[in-house]
Amino acid sequence: MSELHTIVCMKVVPMPEEVRVNQETMVLDRANARSIFNPPDMNALEMALKLKEQHGGSVSVLSMGPPFFEQYLRLTLCMGADHVYLLSDRAFGAADTLGTSRTLAAAIEKIGRYDLVLCGEESSDGATAQVPPGIAEWLDLPQVTYALEAELDPFNRRMRAKREIKGGHELLLVHLPAVASVKMGANEPRFLDWSLRPWGERADLVTVWALADLPVDLEEVGVAGSATIVDGVRQSKSPERRREMISGGAEAEARELFERIKHYLREQ
Amino acid sequence: MTKSTYGPADARGIWVYLEHQEGQLEGVSLELLRQGRELADALQTSLTGLLLGYALGELPRLAVACGADVVLTADHPALQLYCTDAYTRAVTAMVQDGKPDVLLLGATPNGRDLAGRLAVRLRTGLTADCTGLSIDAARRLLRGDVVGFGGGIVATILCPEHRPQMATVRPGIFGQPEQHFDRQGDVRSFPVEPDPADARVRVLERSVSEGVDLTRAGAIVAVGRGARGDMAVLERLAELLHAEIGGTRVAADFGWIERERQIGQTGVVTAPSLVICCGISGAIHFTVGVDKAECVVAINTDPDAPIFEHADYCIVDDMFAVLPHLVEELAKAGALAG
Secondary structure: OOOOEEEEEOOEEEOHHHOEEOOOOOOEEOOOOOEEEOHHHHHHHHHHHHHHHHHOOEEEEEEEOOOOHHHHHHHHHOOOOOEEEEEOOHHHOOOOHHHHHHHHHHHHHHHOOOOEEEEEOOOOOOOOOOHHHHHHHHOOOOEEEEEEEEEEEOOOOEEEEEEEEOOEEEEEEEEOOEEEEEOOOOOOOOOOOHHHHHHHOOHHHEEEEOHHHOOOOHHHOOOOOOOOEEEEEEEOOOOOOOOEEOOOOHHHHHHHHHHHHHHHHHOO | OOOOOEOHHHOOOEEEEEOEEOOEEOHHHHHHHHHHHHHHHHOOOOEEEEEEEOOOOOHHHHHHHOOOOEEEEEEOHHHOOOOHHHHHHHHHHHHHHHOOOEEEEEOOHHHHHHHHHHHHHOOOOEEEEEOEEEEEOOOOEEEEEEEEHHHOEEEEEEOOOOEOEEEEEOOOOOOOOOOOOOOOOEEEEOOOOOOHHHHHEEEEEEEEOOOOOHHHOOEEEEEOHHHOOOOHHHHHHHHHHOOEEEEOHHHHHOOOOOHHHEEOOOOEOOOOOEEEEEOOOOOHHHHOOOOOOOEEEEEEOOOOOHHHHHOOEEEEOOHHHHHHHHHHHHHHHHHHHO
16 A cells, blocks of 8 residues: 555534524534534544654545634644645535535545545534445545544555444454544544644645536535425424432431332332 | 435435344334334325345335335444444445435444444535434424523424425434234345445444443433442442443543443433432433333432432432431341242
């Protein structure tokens, strides 16, 4: 294998607790929410940087979003990434996972030579976990979702990956190139290395692509390339609870509570 | 527009993909059969269960007993263990042959692995991790409710033009079906051929522990940041209540509980008769996971903690002061009962 090249797909997301629903229009208001990297994407980046430390090669970061993402993506250069690709075009907007995975796959094709594509397991705003298998399908590559660990055997162009399954895990042997989604908390993402700041500010390390730059048609991206529509958004309602206060010191409270819940004991 | 392999005019029937383990249908698969039955009845169409694996035995009969009109089986040694490529190919062939209107899968790791791949191969829409499913009768469309942004928002998603309308369904949301073994159904075997190209992924090892399934727990002792990792009294309480231990993401992040015991938006949604929330502030990310509980108890030192808005019985006090007394009461009651 020539030099290892890993592409990490990353997304900048609003902090979930700062997103509000406009009660009149029922439209999400993200304007006042601060942005962060989608947390498991940081685990994917960390996995890629570790593999680079072990095997050499390079790490590219790929993202789709508005131009302001660039300032965030440059931070990955200060963590050890080598190049950033930002896909930015109004045509890409409001895509579901079908259109999004198509767009990212087209960019990966355009980047060309790579051995591994890593993503976070899911995004904190969409939470579908569908984009990584979608990318793998568009590129006709093997996939490993919910990866906890990855070990590369560059000579044989293979990867051993541990993935989570319900109630346990499995160990897979996968031919490269492959796509993997990384579990949140799979590793400890590193801090920024401030000595890399000049590197992070270099103009030539960020490539911005619009629709016309990608091997994909307008009909396959954004709203046109999507199959699902949002038919309505509402604030979720919690059930009404009794909200009965029990007070009077620890011992009395415990006794009161016991009286209230003891009939649940007999049911078991 | 990216077109699906067939359109609404050719589509009919509700299909559910059934996962199984050691001769038993997974909990979420049983739930899919119940929910699928309701959707099929609403559309006056049939419910088909998909069973892939090797030596399926009594599983098709069980699926019929739980509400399936038709069970499509792919029974082959190459399908003994779940693997993305072989399963995607088999289900794609089944779908292109039978052209279902709706295809539902459980939002388990493997269910989501398969669904994400299938949806792109079929060029169709997939709604992730639904907490509600219903039929829009006028348009004859599946409505999938998904919870977003930490649980505060519910969005309804439609897939108007592409078929099948796919969705993954969160475990623990829908109830279990009744089983009627005198129900009649049509079990059909679907031919599958292994493909040498599938060797690009090999399963070297698989280990599944008994594990806990909080979606099935009758009672839960839930812990949050306020527990500060001191689990002794909580474990004793759980033992006396015959309860499972669960907790917040913080509790799982600190390693006080296993990840599979995490309750809420990024964990499991539970529906116990009783849940005692100890030292939990009650952010919406957590409370969505206990909203279906019959009775919620909250113990927290902070009188302004939002958990008290979501509780039936509220104690503003130190959990470590209250719980030993509760344990004592329970032990006494247990001794009396015993």
